[in-house]
Amino acid sequence: MISGSLTAVEIAAGVRSGSLSALAVAEAAIGRANAANPRINAFTTLTPERALAEARAVDRSVAEGRDPGPLAGAPYAVKNLFDLAGVVTLAGSKINRDDPAAPADATIVGRLKQAGAVCLGAVNMGEYAYDFTTENTHYGATRNPRDLTRSAGGSSGGSAAVVAAGIVPFALGTDTNGSIRVPSSFCGIWGLKPTYGRLPRTGAFLFVESLDHVGPLAGSVADLAITYNAMQGPDPADPVCSARAAEPVPSDFEDGNGSLRCAKLGGYFASSASPEALDAVDRVAAALGATSAAELPTPGLARSAAYLITAAEGGHRHLSRLRARAADFDPGTRDRFIAGALTPAAWLLHAQKFRASWREAVRAVFANADILIAPATPVSATEIGQEMMAPGGVSLPVKAHMGIFTQPISFIGLPVIAAPVHTPGRMPIGVQLIAAPWREAALFRAARILERTGVCAAPAAPLP
Amino acid sequence: MPRINSPDVVSQVTQLHDAYEKALVANDVAALGAFFWDSPDVVRFGVNEQLYGAEALAEYRRTSAVVFTERRMVRRSVLALGEDVASVTSEYEQKVFGQPRHNRQSQVWVRFPEAGWKVVSAHVSNALVGPPQTASWEGYADQVAAALRLPLAAAHRTGVAQNLQRAAAIAAPLLAVDLPSTSEIAPVFVP
Numbered sequence: 001m002i003s004g005s006l007t008a009v010e011i012a013a014g015v016r017s018g019s020l021s022a023l024a025v026a027e028a029a030i031g032r033a034n035a036a037n038p039r040i041n042a043f044t045t046l047t048p049e050r051a052l053a054e055a056r057a058v059d060r061s062v063a064e065g066r067d068p069g070p071l072a073g074a075p076y077a078v079k080n081l082f083d084l085a086g087v088v089t090l091a092g093s094k095i096n097r098d099d100p101a102a103p104a105d106a107t108i109v110g111r112l113k114q115a116g117a118v119c120l121g122a123v124n125m126g127e128y129a130y131d132f133t134t135e136n137t138h139y140g141a142t143r144n145p146r147d148l149t150r151s152a153g154g155s156s157g158g159s160a161a162v163v164a165a166g167i168v169p170f171a172l173g174t175d176t177n178g179s180i181r182v183p184s185s186f187c188g189i190w191g192l193k194p195t196y197g198r199l200p201r202t203g204a205f206l207f208v209e210s211l212d213h214v215g216p217l218a219g220s221v222a223d224l225a226i227t228y229n230a231m232q233g234p235d236p237a238d239p240v241c242s243a244r245a246a247e248p249v250p251s252d253f254e255d256g257n258g259s260l261r262c263a264k265l266g267g268y269f270a271s272s273a274s275p276e277a278l279d280a281v282d283r284v285a286a287a288l289g290a291t292s293a294a295e296l297p298t299p300g301l302a303r304s305a306a307y308l309i310t311a312a313e314g315g316h317r318h319l320s321r322l323r324a325r326a327a328d329f330d331p332g333t334r335d336r337f338i339a340g341a342l343t344p345a346a347w348l349l350h351a352q353k354f355r356a357s358w359r360e361a362v363r364a365v366f367a368n369a370d371i372l373i374a375p376a377t378p379v380s381a382t383e384i385g386q387e388m389m390a391p392g393g394v395s396l397p398v399k400a401h402m403g404i405f406t407q408p409i410s411f412i413g414l415p416v417i418a419a420p421v422h423t424p425g426r427m428p429i430g431v432q433l434i435a436a437p438w439r440e441a442a443l444f445r446a447a448r449i450l451e452r453t454g455v456c457a458a459p460a461a462p463l464p
Numbered sequence: 465m466p467r468i469n470s471p472d473v474v475s476q477v478t479q480l481h482d483a484y485e486k487a488l489v490a491n492d493v494a495a496l497g498a499f500f501w502d503s504p505d506v507v508r509f510g511v512n513e514q515l516y517g518a519e520a521l522a523e524y525r526r527t528s529a530v531v532f533t534e535r536r537m538v539r540r541s542v543l544a545l546g547e548d549v550a551s552v553t554s555e556y557e558q559k560v561f562g563q564p565r566h567n568r569q570s571q572v573w574v575r576f577p578e579a580g581w582k583v584v585s586a587h588v589s590n591a592l593v594g595p596p597q598t599a600s601w602e603g604y605a606d607q608v609a610a611a612l613r614l615p616l617a618a619a620h621r622t623g624v625a626q627n628l629q630r631a632a633a634i635a636a637p638l639l640a641v642d643l644p645s646t647s648e649i650a651p652v653f654v655p
Contacts (some may be wrong), residue, residue, distance in 0.1 A: 001608060009512075053615055060479055114591070123640070134606075184474065184619060189590045193517055210650070241654070300637075301637060301638050301641060304634045304635065304637065305638055307631070307634050308631060308634065308635055308638070311631055319612065321613075323613060323614050323615065326615070326617060326620060327617070334623075335620055335623030335624050335626070335627050336627050338605075338614070338620060338624045338627075339605070339623075339624045339625075339627030339628045339631065340627075340631075341612065342604070342608040342612070342614075342624070343610060343631065344637070346637045347631070347638075347639070350635075350638060350639055350641075350643070350647065351635075351638060352649035352650065353643050353648065353649055354638060354641060354643060355646065355648040355650060356649070356650055357643055357644075357647055382491065385500040388512055393509065395492075395513065439547075
């Protein structure tokens with residue numbers, strides 16, 4: 001029996017040294033998936049044949065003295081909008097079931113395979129990623145492994161759930177307005193939304209081209225780093241992917257926070273948060289020696305602009321499906337997609353121009369800080385079916401407002417690590433560490449400090 | 465027929481209503497509770513909650529401190545009916561998470577022999593500011609959907625119009641931001 005609490009780094013070290021068999025690791029992970037899935041409803045497609053074949057190939061490399069890769073034998077799962085060769089890419093929808101199977105892996109899945117990782121299958125998400133709670137009408141709600149009555153967050157809810165349940169050490173998700181950071185916060189694990197354009201999106205079923213990011217969710221900072229490193233590098237097939245060379249971050253930082261200047265975001269980011277979210281921010285800020293506070297100008301307008309771009313581009317992406325099969329959409333997304341497809345051009349263009357001007361305004365804030373600290377979600381995991389929440393006292397619809405703190409940040413593509421803060425007897429909640437574009441390395445330094453000092457952690461949830 | 469708008473009653477209730485507004489904006493929970501009738505029959509409908517009885521009101525105040533920003537009364541009418549009953553209806557402009565909302569408040573005040581003037585029933589609601597009503601958005605949706613050859617099922621029409629109306633409210637403050645004529649959308653296309 002191989003424990004679910006082994007990290008990807010530990011598994012790879014064992015497999016590379018020959019002390020651990022990738023096949024045994026894969027078999028154990030498949031066993032955990034089969035045992036846990038009925039409770040959390042995370043996997044929509046298990047790919048045990050693929051996992052076993054990839055594991056055997058890794059073991060063969062080790063036996064033959066070839067380099068099996070830095071992630072040798074590490075099992076993972078992907079949000080079901082990533083192409084897996086031979087599997088239909090559902091993107092959380094019923095409609096896509098009629099699509100042919102993907103002919104090839106998504107670029108980052110291929111890179112993980114190259115690095116020796118072992119893919120266990122595809123996991124649940126909100127339909128076409130237009131969601132913050134993974135309450136999917138077609139495939140059911142994904143349940144939070146730390147409290148099965150609660151949501152795993154969304155839209156990458158399945159990805160967060162399989163990590164928090166200890167089935168796999170890491171998983172892939174996407175983030176347009178918060179879809180990696182919200183489920184990371186709900187499930188109490190680490191999540192990385194890199195700089196817009198850092199990781200290639202080829203082979204991912206996109207939602208909003210202008211705002212879509214891909215990234216890893218993991219149980220440790222080292223795993224977040226090693227998987228992030230394995231996926232970097234230019235990809236001409238994705239016009240948004242940067243041509244800059246890979247900038248790998250060290251998987252461990254032991255040199256303290258050095259000269260990192262950290263500041264807590266105030267104003268908008270403090271006024272609408274629950275006491276538990278503000279407490280988590282304070283604990284992270286204290287651990288990072290954040291002495292100053294910063295404010296972003298008009299984050300509410302940034303959120304509005306992100307909302308309009310999301311509606312217009314998302315609606316347009318699905319126009320042909322809305323024409324032919326509107327009735328087959330999830331009722332939770334359908335009317336928003338149709339309305340988005342009808343967006344007046346001036347709204348979209350104004351929002352896009354505002355994006356460029358807001359980027360400049362926020363750039364000035366980074367003149368005085370390397371890391372900005374803000375809540376990831378206004379509250380911790382809400383209950384499945386919960387409609388209203390009252391962070392900071394004002395009663396608000398859950399689904400429309402769970403991204404209030406994440407949406408303005410992804411709007412201008414800033415890199416973010418969602419750092420999990422656990423408190424005994426309470427649900428965990430995430431804190432955003434936000435850096436200037438392309439400064440992921442600073443985020444990892446801060447995250448490692450938080451992990452080493454015990455302020456943040458992502459222990460696997462003991463499933464009942 | 466009770467005496468309508470006795471100046472003395474109107475003045476008393478107006479002052480109390482001013483004090484209530486002050487406590488509300490300051491989120492003075494203790495003071496707010498004292499304005500309401502301490503009875504199982506007191507009723508308050510909020511934007512998202514229906515509270516029956518003093519205990520339910522107190523619990524709400526304890527758990528849901530409401531924070532208003534830029535709240536401004538734009539209209540109030542005080543109607544006194546006799547010496548012991550008055551109704552106050554008022555409108556406000558305020559912001560919720562940076563989004564403008566038009567708030568309406570109705571209160572029925574009754575003077576009790578010992579407790580004095582208390583609110584026995586209240587109702588507040590919010591409306592989106594500015595955009596046309598849903599009905600016009602349904603017309604817009606019909607026209608644009610037809611131009612895009614997008615069949616719009618009758619069952620989806622109202623929901624789509626509501627989403628467009630919401631988006632219009634979200635777009636309004638953004639469109640009010642003047643951007644330099646040189647600003648461009650972020651370039652993706654590379655010739």
